[in-house]
Amino acid sequence: MTQTFKKVRALTGMKDVLPDESASWESLEATVRDWLGSYGYRNMRTPVLEHTRLFARGIGEVTDIVEKEMYSFTDALNNEQLTMRPEFTAGMVRACIEHNLLYERPHRVWAMGPVFRHEKPQRGRYRQFHQIDVEALGFAGPDIDAELIIMLGRLWKTLGLNDIRLEMNSLGQADERAAHRDALVRHLERHKSVLDDEAQRRMHTNPLRVLDTKNPAMQEMANAAPRLFDFLGSESRAHFDGVCQRLADAGIAYTLNTRLVRGLDYYNLTVFEWVTDRLGAQGTVCGGGRYDGLIELLGGKPAPAVGFAIGMERLLDLCTQSAVEVEQSECDVYMVHQGADAQRMAAQLAERLRDGGLRVIVHAGPGSFKAQFKRADGSGARVAVILAADELAAGSASVKWLRATDDDTQPQQETIPFDCLVTELKLKV
The missing domain is CATH 3.40.50.800 (Anticodon-binding domain)
Structure with missing residues (x-):
């Protein structure tokens, strides 16, 4: 007797993109390639699988991504710990170091493709999702930070998206963050009674992330916490002011969000997010910033860098809501x-x-x-x-x-x- 084969479905949080919907993806991808080319950014492709230690070192061992969300496993052939990439930057920096890309000159590069995080699936957030990742490697000045933000403004305009706003902050340099960290930990200890379990666990390992809480009971405490922005020295303030001046020249408005820290340990100086109210809880469409210490942290010679990532599913959702026309025909x-x-x-x-x-x-x-x-x-x-x-x-x-x-x-x-x-x-x- 022939046994009926049980129908196989896609894994939870991993979505099929069928031909009718794929037309929107292809249209967006073509627009993105033209947009990046107009600024001199070139394509770079890195493996989906990397050594787990690359992300633990680069992203930070006490981040949500490394602690909870990575798809990691032991390779049975050689007993190595491997991880499916949860983001692009660490892998692109690894490739930059391995192939000596910065030996002669800086590089503007981009990548596009799937990344993997074991999160609770919800609107705009999947376990396999897709990112547009853009990195400017080897550039130190505020002009490049501003270039990245300005070019994003151009993308939104090209796509006909109006309801995206820019939030910015500066995380300063290591010594400034250390002074702020001490003050912040003292503040958290004074308010320990209002901290939830997650915040108490992070209070001494990653206190900045406590300020990024969504817990309503902790908002008053977070609002009253010492601001990292107030600990910035003259050089860090000058860098931030330089970014802001160039944004003003380009007519791009922004809001200073002193609680914006981003979810990865490698950022310094400028951090930013483009956010919207049209996607529910998952309102961040694009996020990025400067990470001048990451190349050295991962074994390369010290070099500055800055970049950002866009969530493609969220961007496509916005385009659909805005009735952005997409070529749907199969042929001419x-x-x-x-x-x-x-x-x-x-x-x-x-x-x-x-x-x-x-x-x-x-x-x-x-x-x-x-x-x-x-x-x-x-x-x-x-x-x-x-x-x-x-x-x-x-x-x-x-x-x-x-x-x-x-x-x-x-x-x-x-x-x-x-x-x-x-x-x-x-x-x-």
Whole structure:
């Protein structure tokens, strides 16, 4: 007796992207590539799997990501601890060090793809999600911090997104953070009675993260805590002021959020988030900042760096809410045919049209004209090219427009010689 195989479903928090939805992804990815290219950023690709110690060292052992969220396992072949990347920066810095990228000059680089965190799935947050990651490696000045923020402003404008606001802070340098940390720990100890279990655990290991609490019972305490911004020295303030001046030059407004610390240990000086109220609890669309100590921390020669990451699912959600138009058609031209000879000619003409840069579907197999036109219309094609015995005898295709054109004088159907088909359709489609 044959046993029925139980249907397999996708893992919790890991989402399939089907063809209709994928069109939006492809459109966004194309926009992002053009946008990054306009600022001189080049693509870089790193492995999904890295040594666990890379993230423990780079992100910080007492961060939520390392303590709770990483997908880690022991490689059975060599007993190594490996982790599926929970973010891009540590891996990109590792590659920069390994391949001596900063030996001769700084680099502007970007990556795009899946990252993995074992979180509670909810709107805008999945266990496999996707990021656009941008890094400026080897640049020290506030001009580059501002460039990254300004270019993000351009992306939102390109995508037609208006309800995203910028929040900024400065985390200063190590000595300034140390002085603030001492003051903050004293403040937390005085208010220990209002701290939840998580805050009490972090009070001495990562006190800055306590200020990022969402617990309503702790908000008054957090609001009254010493501000790191007040501990900044003249150089750190000058760096922050330099960023702000360039943002003012570009007409980009921001809010100073002195409780903004980001969730990773490697940040210093400028940190920022672009946030929205339109995605519920998961309101951060993009976050980043400067991490001048990370390259040295991971074994490289000291070098400055700054970067950011965008959550693609959240950005796509915003684009959908804003009714950003996305090209959903499967093709530009749909080839309709009747008879074996016509089908062969349709395949040949389709190759010529593709050589001309058009997207073409040739109807597969036989079918009535009615059925083929229904499929052509469903494909989103602008035009159907029709071939049957009469067209083959005349050496011309019948061309039927399925969608309105910009030219009001364009006939709904016309005849075009095979030799002119590519030229004519390139001009009109």
